[in-house]
Amino acid sequence: MRFGLRCTALVILVSSFVIWGLSGFHWGWTKTTVTEMKTDDITGLEYPVTVNSFVFGIEMLGAFVIIACIFIGVSFAFKKNIN
Amino acid sequence: MINNNFSGWVLCVAFVACFVSTINSEPIEFDFKDPKKVNNALFLLDAPLESISGTATGISGKIMFDPEKPAATKGKIILDATSLHVDNSVMKKHMLDKGWMDVANHPEIHFVAESFTNVKVNGSKIQAKAVGEFSMKGVTKKVTVPVTLTFLKGMLAKRNRVPGDLLVLRSDFKVKRSDYNINSGNNEEKVSDEIEIKLRVAGAAPTSK
Numbered sequence: 001m002r003f004g005l006r007c008t009a010l011v012i013l014v015s016s017f018v019i020w021g022l023s024g025f026h027w028g029w030t031k032t033t034v035t036e037m038k039t040d041d042i043t044g045l046e047y048p049v050t051v052n053s054f055v056f057g058i059e060m061l062g063a064f065v066i067i068a069c070i071f072i073g074v075s076f077a078f079k080k081n082i083n
Numbered sequence: 084m085i086n087n088n089f090s091g092w093v094l095c096v097a098f099v100a101c102f103v104s105t106i107n108s109e110p111i112e113f114d115f116k117d118p119k120k121v122n123n124a125l126f127l128l129d130a131p132l133e134s135i136s137g138t139a140t141g142i143s144g145k146i147m148f149d150p151e152k153p154a155a156t157k158g159k160i161i162l163d164a165t166s167l168h169v170d171n172s173v174m175k176k177h178m179l180d181k182g183w184m185d186v187a188n189h190p191e192i193h194f195v196a197e198s199f200t201n202v203k204v205n206g207s208k209i210q211a212k213a214v215g216e217f218s219m220k221g222v223t224k225k226v227t228v229p230v231t232l233t234f235l236k237g238m239l240a241k242r243n244r245v246p247g248d249l250l251v252l253r254s255d256f257k258v259k260r261s262d263y264n265i266n267s268g269n270n271e272e273k274v275s276d277e278i279e280i281k282l283r284v285a286g287a288a289p290t291s292k
Contacts, residue, residue, distance in 0.1 A: 028133035031170035035138055040121045042242040043235070043251045043285040047121040048138040050168060057171075058132070 002078040009071035016064035023056035030057030110149040113250040113286030115142055115160060122284040124162055128260075129275035135174070141166030142284055146196070148250050150234050153209045154202045160252075160284065162192040183266050189220045194228075207234045213254070219263040228256040239287050247289035254282040 020026070034053040037046045115122060122142035128135040141163025148156045164186040169175045179186045196215040203210045209232040217226045231253045239247035259276050261267035267276075 029171045029174065032172040033168075033170045035168075035170055040285075042238055043121070043233075043249060045121055045123075045251060045253075045283045045285055047123050047283065048125070048140065048168075050138070050170075055170075 002075045002080065005071045005075035005078070009068040009075070012064055012071065013068040016061055016068075019056050020061045023054075026055050027058055030060050031055040110147040110152075110155065111248060111250075111288045113146045113148055113158075113248075113288045115144045115146065115252075115284050115286040117142060117285070125281040125283070126167075127279040127281075129277070130273060135169060135274065137167060137169040137178070139163070139166045139168065144193070146250065146252070146286055148232070148234070150236075153204060153211065153232065154199045156199050156211075156213075156232070157196055159193055159195045160282070164190050164192050185220060192219045194218075194226075196230075199230075200227075207236070208232070209234070217258065219258070220265055222263045224262060226256070226258070228254050230254045239289060243287060243289075245287075245289045247287060250286045250288070252282065252284050252286070254280075256280055256282075 032052070032054060033050050034055065035048045035050045038049050039046050120140040122140065124139045124142065126137050126139070139162055142160065143163070144158060144160040146156060146158030146160070148158075164184055165179070167175075167178060167184065167186070169178060178184055181187070194213075194215055194217050196213045198214045199211040200214060201210075201212045211230055211232070212227050213230045214225070214227050216223050217228075218224075233251040233253075235249040235251065237246070238249045239245055242249065256279075258278050258280065260274075260278055261276050266274075
């Protein structure tokens, strides 16, 4: 159990950092859309174009790190398997 | 002799036509409703982790503009508050909710331009200070904002394939959320009191009207 919890914590920790990295190490809040600015050729006005896209934010990373820490903490409640 | 008389008449008629067209020049009505959603307002608020930036594309309204008398420009620009958007869905829900913008009860933000002062004309570009009333969340305040107008004569044909003119309006100004009862006095350590607004809109005036 102890080993299983620690392995789970490691998987959560590594996968959250991998997903965060794939989202471009975004230091801001999580985004469910991404807004890009384009320019209208005739008027020269810049206008927003919003597309649905998920960007993993720092609060999500923090939440997963806390969950991993809880798993590690709980693992100490179980005795070492001597056998 | 006949030729001289004829050319004299032509000159006279041309002069009268020019004079009449000058004194009869009327303001052109520009419609800012834009189905292409190019017309937009950007808003920016400072916050500790990252500044909150959002967009809104629900623009409409009409402006009367006379290229000969830009100081007489008047009109109203309306923003549909339900079109306010930020990229974080939770933040967007909070922003539109009762505590902040309360768009269910206050679905319209608008600016009514009453007069233009400090008008500086540079070719097709006009810089001025627009004096008018800015209304947001049911609070109306008198404000003076810098505006830049660009009159694009005959350019509507290139954009919408309809003969006519375009009027581009740009304005950058700041308002305080405490002035407009937007969660005033609360969460100022998380979201700044000052809201920076960048308005980028173009109005169309088809000549076939």
